[in-house]
Amino acid sequence: MVATKTAVKFEDALSLTGFGKYNFLMMLVHVSIIMGMAFEIVSVAYLVPANACELDTTVSQQGFMAGTPLLGIIATSHFWGYLADTKGRRRILAWCMCLAFLFGASSALSTDWIVFSILKFLSSCSVAGTYALGLTLLSELTPQHRRSFMVSLTTTIYLSVTGLMAVISIPVLHLQFSHHMPLLNIEFSPWRLLCIVFAAPCALGAVGMYFSYESPRYLLSVGEEQKALEVLKGIYRINTGKSADDYDVTSLVLGEDTGAPSKGFWSSMLSQTVPLLKPPLLKHTLLLSVLFMIFHTGFNPYLTWLPYIIDGIMKSVVRGEENLSFCDMLRASHNETGTQTKDCSLNSSAMVTVFGVSVLIAVLNIVLSGVINCVGRKCLLICLQLTTGVVGLCINFSSSWVVSSVLLVVFMCGALNFGFLSTFSVDIFPTYVKAMAVCLTLMVGRGSSVLGINILKQMLVYDCELSFYVFGGLVFAGGVIAFLLPGDATDFTKESMET
Template sequence: MVVKTNSLNFEEALNLTGFGKFNFLMQLVNISLIMGMAFEIVSVAYLVPASACELNTTNFQQGFMAGMPLLGIIATSHFWGYLADTRGRRKILAWCMSLAFLAGASAALSPDWIVFSVLKFLSSCAVAGTYALALTLLSECTPQHRRAIMVALTSSIFLCATGLMAVISIPVLQLKFSYYIPYLNIEFTSWRLLNLVFATPCALGAVGMYFSYESPRFLLSVGEEAKALKVLKGIYMINTGKSGDDYNVSSVVLGEDTGKPSNGFWSSLVAQTVPLMKPPLLKNTLLLSVMFVIVYFGINPFLTWLPYIADGVMKAIERGDDNLSFCDMLRSSHNETATENKDCSLNSFAMVTVFVISVTIAALNTILSAIINYIGRKRMLIGVQLVAGIAGLCINLTSSWMVSTILLVAFMTGVLNFGFLSTFSVDIFPTYVKAMAVCLTLMVGRGSSVFGINILKHLLVYDCELAFYIFGGLTFVGGLIGFLLPADTKTVSKKATET
């Protein structure tokens, strides 16, 4: 006879569902969500230069087109966080992915750069909350002792996705075909096909959300205990292969503040935001916002301009200028203006290099994520940040391009903290404002990267050495500030999962 536990805290009830098939299926869905977001946001790095010849865009217009995704993210991240906290993670993610696919795929039929920019802005608005909401949904369906690993692995997914884009673009952009579409008066060429390929993961993500469970933690936070218990039983059945009757829980309590109910859109939006701006949550909101600004401002610009950097180094090596400093190699390679070079596609070797670097960092993230519970995520975050900062500061100290390249890769490992830092966000905020908090802190970080991207490009051209000193130094300071982060949450004993 099975004796039902009278009442359990949510974390204990989730822990009893075990860790297995459901969690791996959830991670697969999460992969499609992260890939969809990455492909839409980063696609401009490949589509803008590839479309330059057909759309006849100037440097200013190309810069405007490339900036659309970040503007879209900043514009709607807060909005998606509110909806996810009030309407549900699953429903909002399904809408995000569907809208992103429609707008992103439509960009393949753009007759000019203005329409392209508008559609990419809309698609980025749609995926703005995807990363934060995917992390939130994943964390709220994963037992606590496995949560940090699963959430941290999303950085590997993102990095592999950006690297995969570089590889996909090589054969697609080399296709030589052209189909005239009279109604739109456009030539359907390889860059438009590449745009459609990049939009595909969004469609897969939408389908995945259709077949997924809603977050049981969210259901509890809005008073739907019966539905939450049904989801927990479903997870238990998928993970263990046993009947739902064997799940020894009859009642679940959230065990945290669920906030005050409010009526109306604006009052509800304020209700989701105000708690983050006053004690006791204010301290964590400010601290995490500062950390996200440092991490994103310091590292994200280098991800954006990595093809530019890789292309410059490759060209210098091909000319035999491999005895110069890293910055001298960049200057010597990019003295020729883009207008003098009529090639409208990215260099294949540079894209392969981007892929190798992305996969290398992704592999490192996977290793670190696997041992994060043994080292501690706070120690891991601080260690990665300090090592990355020191590497960035040392890039200018050698004239060996190989050593400089190794240091650059070490510096860019700071991107791992995108995921490690997110594990703090999904743990330290109560459920009723969790998605809003994750979206808000991510929005602040991504907003700062807009300035970082423009500043870095200017410095790489006019004062390359200063660029590494500024961004490397800021990254190092972020490691010191990391000591102020909350201590790691003690993991729940694995014994309960074995029952």
């Protein structure tokens, strides 16, 4: 019996592959990618305080070291987005992970804070596009009816692995060893071992990408219809357990603009960028860039310095200073610990608390991701942003450090909007510029938080109360601007196809 040739749109063809084992396997691979990215970017929150004594760093130097990974994101996100849109998501992700492991592990041999900053800059350059590219690949391999849930779930993974870092740090940083390395004239101590541990997931991510499929949507957009069909058949076989021959699709239609072909590196990169900077995509590019900037600047600094904040509070409690306010405890801890007393250890209870906070927020994200289709992602995003903004403004109103700490945790729940806003990003743009667009908007957001990270550290030490008014107000403003977002992804899709 001869099979009937059936030409279908890509989204319909992807839906026919089902949602099952392959999608869960891809999520596991994506976990390793997110873990590698998070460990390289956020590791400074643990490594900078831990190496402050050995590298003899000042508050300003520590702020610069903590912001260096985000500078790497600014430097190369555009480049990785271009490569992913022209060379494929899978290949570029594999190279990113390999380079990140090389530079991340090498930071364990830093001779001073400058070398450490350079190596962290290079490792962050390597992982700059991994979150956005992984998100793009995951969305292009997931049927539309499950896509928002899977994409928003990545925030849960991100928050969970950042909390996991705190748990990993406890046993490693409390090891008692010091091995002198004459060639570099350094002491190989626990914080250096932690650098290698944090780099390890990048190697796992590279291996996972090697065994993964390329995005069938990308293959179709560059004219590789047969390869796209083979990928879809492979996904169908894994998800359903049936023979690939039972997949009744023999011809595909992308159903969107694939862009104009161009020759040469610069003209090609320009052709990937220009559509984002002119109608009909320009207003969406600007709106999402502004919102990512506000969201990341408002929450990322607190995520970065959370170990420092909780460590300061716990040390103050241990000293019996429970009658002080939240900010007074931080100032007292800064004066009593750190480089002034050569005590750069991190409080174990504080690290467990960081893990608990991260898991709590991650669980909340699972709950909200489950109801996102019922409530509506725009409504959910706005309500969360406005609520956390108000809570941030109210942290100083309590004289109890316990109440202020609880309010801080509630405020940080606004970081869940990173994932919810990303669900808009992956729906806005046509395939031929999607990776570039997601990378650029995330780059603007993360890049802007470099300034916030440095400002917050100075404020926590010298003007803690003002920090909550500044950052809380910024978060609230983001909630107001979010009213400009369209109510449904189809609004994006229709406009993006009208070129």
